[in-house]
Amino acid sequence: MGYLAKVLTAALVMGVAAAGPAAADPSTGSAADINTLAGTLSKGYGLNNCTAQPVPRGALAYLQCGQSPDPSGPILAKYFLFGDDDLASSFNALIGGDALSNCADKPSPAPWHQGSSTTSAGYVACGTFQNHAEIIWTNAAKNVLGVIRAAGADVPALYQWWRNNG
DSSP states (O other): OOHHHHHHHHHHHSOOOOOOOOOOOTTTOOHHHHHHHHTTOOTTOSTTTEEEOOOOTTEEEEEEEOSOSSTTSOSEEEEEEESSTHHHHHHHHHHTTSEEEOBTTBOSSEEEESTTOOSEEEEEEEEEETTEEEEEEEEGGGTEEEEEEOSSSOHHHHHHHHHHHO
């Protein structure tokens, strides 16, 4: 497993960070990159309930979020902004740690589409990690990798939440 894969895997295993405004410092990336990443977060998340984390090699920004304001939402969310070619390799490294299952009626990983578009927006994988449902996806146009984790192992429910809330 490469360095970035180990760092990203360690980042996923870490506990939930305290909520509060994200502030840039040299280890967490530039304010511009953090703000760019914040603009891609799932519904209910923002800089008020996500915090900037030390940036793994290959990423430009990393935000970690706690429990979704939606009680049926994830207990944890992590978002990474990449500059170029590291998005696909990071996605593949992260899904390697999950016991993959279908995302609705499609095997994981699979391309996903926004709304009624037939153009792929990136890739999504569904599965479990340490008995918690996870959805891991990329947004290719925005160079973002996202991970959400549920309190339990109900992958279909978490996938539906992600489809509804991004």
